[in-house]
Amino acid sequence: MTDAREFKEHWSGVFTRASATFDQVGPHFFAHFGGRLVEFAALSPGARVLDVACGRGAVLFPAATSVGAGGEVVGIDISEGMVQEISRDIARRGLGNAGAVRMDAERLEFPDAAFDAVLCGLVLFFLPDLERALAGFHRVLRPGGRFAASTYRRVDDQASQRWRALRESFKGALRPAPDAETKGMNTEDEIRQVLSAAGFAEIEVVADQETFYYRDEEEWWQALWSHGSRAFLERLDAGALARYKQQATALILQDKTDRGIPDTACLLYSRARRPL
Secondary structure, three states: OOOHHHHHHHHHHHHHHHOOOOOOOOOOHHHHHHHHHHHHHOOOOOOEEEEEOOOOOOOHHHHHHHHOOOOEEEEEEOOHHHHHHHHHHHHHHOOOOEEEEEOOOOOOOOOOOOEEEEEEEOOHHHOOOHHHHHHHHHHHEEEEEEEEEEEEOOOOOHHHHHHHHHHHHOHHHOOOOOOOOOOOOOOHHHHHHHHHHOOOEEEEEEEEEEEEEEOOHHHHHHHHOOOOOHHHHHOOOHHHHHHHHHHHHHHHHOOOEOOEEEEEEEEEEEEEEOOO
16 A cells, blocks of 8 residues: 555546546546436536536536536546646636636535535545545535435446456556555445445435447547556556457457447446535
């Protein structure tokens, strides 16, 4: 294990390098689930919303639509590249009710009770000090304000086992990288326990699942470089990377259909309130 600062700097760099193509390659996985999270959050028109780890706007853009011109969405991300890219995206769309700044989710620089809602799309499991982050989310919510998050649901089917086995077989070829202990937040029981301990109430958790299709193996491979999987790929030297690509491609082609290469994602959405 390394210290949290090195861990966060490492992931900030990974996502900065991925930022130009993040959710721009393949079937737009993040935008799909970001929109679903915003629906689940049930934002009110005119609300002020904080989008934590905003990336390229999977949550921010549908949230800005939901709150309308009278509302505001503030996105934060620890990755400088992501903030630069989404700021350009916001400007291109001409949005006057949204903005993004670089900020650490564990060290929020906002006053108390500044937001009506805090949204976290697929980020809680990256945070080495989740308790501190949740305390910050609780603090910046107004009394009665809503917290909503998406996380991956723990799955142990045959496909998941095959992928874990493949990655494990390359463990010895990986270059060292900073690591930290984080919470998976991948079961309903864990989510309820952690959010309750952070002072949230009226906790609800629902499951969601969707299958996406890549046109071919090259689109699938390029998509891997556009999100968090890039961290694994960057730790392989050229020879190991070529071997991994060959074996991973053989694995995905086993399931190819007339629609393309399927990729099923299983998520959990959670929402809760800061008590009055």
